[in-house]
Amino acid sequence: MRNEKKTEQIRTRIWLEEPEPDNPFATKAAYCHGYDVYGAMLGQARWVEMLHLLFRGEMPASEQADLLEAVAVALANPGPRDPSVHAAMCGGVGGSTAAACLIAALGVGAGQLSGGREVFLAMEGWNACGTDLEIWQSRLAALPDDTASIWPTPEHPPGFEPHGVGVTTTVVQTLAILAGMSTESHLPWLEANRIKLEAAAGHPLAMSGVVAAAFCDLCFTPEQGEMLHLLLRLPGAAAHALEQWQYGHKKFPFFTVELENDPAREEV
C-alpha cells in the first residue's frame, strides 16, 4: 500500500528520540537537552536535576539542585487542612480514580489562595520589583488588576496570608533554610525585609511567597514556577487520598448544612 499521507511533526527543543532499527515507534535512545537519559543519566542524576534540566535546559549547579530539593520537600505535603489535599481526599474517600484525586488537587490547588496562580502572580511581583523595597511598597498599595479573565480578581496581595495573624513558624523556618541555601538575592532579601513587606501588604508572609522567591532565585519564569508548584504539591494529595479510602467514608467529615431558604421551612 502506498503511503501518501503527509508526515506532520511536533517541534521540540527538549527531547530527541532515536528509533529501534525494526520499529520507528519504539525508542532505542532518548536525549533530554542533549543528555542520554537512559544510557548516561539514569542511576546517576537526581530527580531535581532532571526537573531543572527539563524546565531550564541545563543541569543545575549542586547548590541549585539542593535548593530545589529543599523546596520540593517543603511543598510535598500541604497537609489535610489544605484545600487541594482536602479535594484529593474527597476523591479518595469515595473511591474515585487515582487520576481524579490528583485532578481534584490540581483544580483546587491551581488558585490564587495558596495555589499555583498565587505563585505565578507573586513571581510577577518579583520580576517587577526585584529587591527594591519602595517599588514593592508601591505595588502592594496598588489595586489589583480587574481585567476580565477566567481568574477571579485577586482578593489579597499574592504571596501573603489573608487570614493570618502573624507569620507562621513553618514559613519562618522554610524561609531561613532556603535563604541560607540560596546563592542568589531574592530569598536573602526577603528574609531581611520580611517585616517591612508584611507591613506594606497588611498580611503576614505565606509559604507561597517564600516559594515564589525561591523559584526566582532558581531563575524559573512565573509560568514555570506555577507548573512546578502544582507538580511538587501532588505527593501529599496522593498519599492522603489513598489513606481516606482505607479509613472509609463513615470516618470522613460530611459537616452540617444551614439552608437559608428552605421551602419546607417557609411552608411551615
Add this chain to the structure above:
Amino acid sequence: MNGPELLQESADRLKSSMGACFPGERAVFRGHDLHAELKDVDWVELYAFGITGRRFTTQQVRLLHAVWAYTSYPDARIWNNRVASLAGSARSTGTLGIAAALAVSEAAIYGRGIDIRAIDFVTRTRKALDNGAELTDCVKGELKKYRGIAGYGRPLASGDERIAPFMALAKTLGLDNGPHVRLAFAINEFLHVGRFRLSMNYGAITAAMCADLGLSPHEYYLFVFPAFLAGMPPCYIESAQRPEGALFPLSCAHIKYEGVPKRQWQRPKQ
C-alpha cells in the same frame, strides 16, 4: 470580623442559599424542591437557573440549547477533543478523558478564555456608547490594549460557519435584534471597513446574545463551560473502539528536534 475569627465562624457547617440534599427525603435547588417544583424543568434551563437564579422563556431556552449544540464538533483533531480521543486510545476512562478535554477548553486563544473577554468587551462597549463614547475609540482602544478583540478573528480559519444558522434560529425566536447583538455586528462592520482582518466569530455572537438575555460576564463564562461537550464522547468512543494506541501515533520521525546537540553527561561539581 477577619483572620482566624472569620474562619472559626465558618467551621464545621455550610451556610447556603444554593441548596442541599436531605438523603432519603428531598433535595432543594436554589430555594425550590427539585423533585416537585422543578421536576419538569429542561436540563439546560436548570443549568442556567443554577448559575443565574433566574428563569428563562421557552424561546430563550431554545436559543441557549443552540449556543452549545452549534459548536459541538466530534472532530478528534481539535485540541480539546483530541484529549478525549487520546484518552480513548490510551484506554483511560471516559470520564477522565472528557473531564480533561473540558478543562483544556478553558484556553487562552479559544474557549473560555476568549468567552469571558468577549462578553466583557461587548457589555463594556455598550455602556461606553450609552455614555457618549464613539465606537471608533472603543475598538481602537481595545486593539491597542490587547492587540486583538476577543470574539473577532479565529485560529485556523477566517470565516465562521456557525453564525448564520445561529442567527437564523434567533430570528425565528424573535431574539435576533437585541442591543448587544446589534453592537456585535456593528463592530464587525467597523473592522471590515477598516480592513482590520478580524471577522466576527461565534464567540462574539453568543456572548452578545447571552448579554441580551441578561447574563453577566461571569454567568456567561459558567454557562458556556459545557459548550463543546456533546462533541467529545463521540471522539472518545471512536478511538476506544479502534486498536489501542492507534490515534495519531507518533513515530520518532514525527518529532522534529530543534535543541542542543548531544553532549556528555557528568555529575555537577560538588
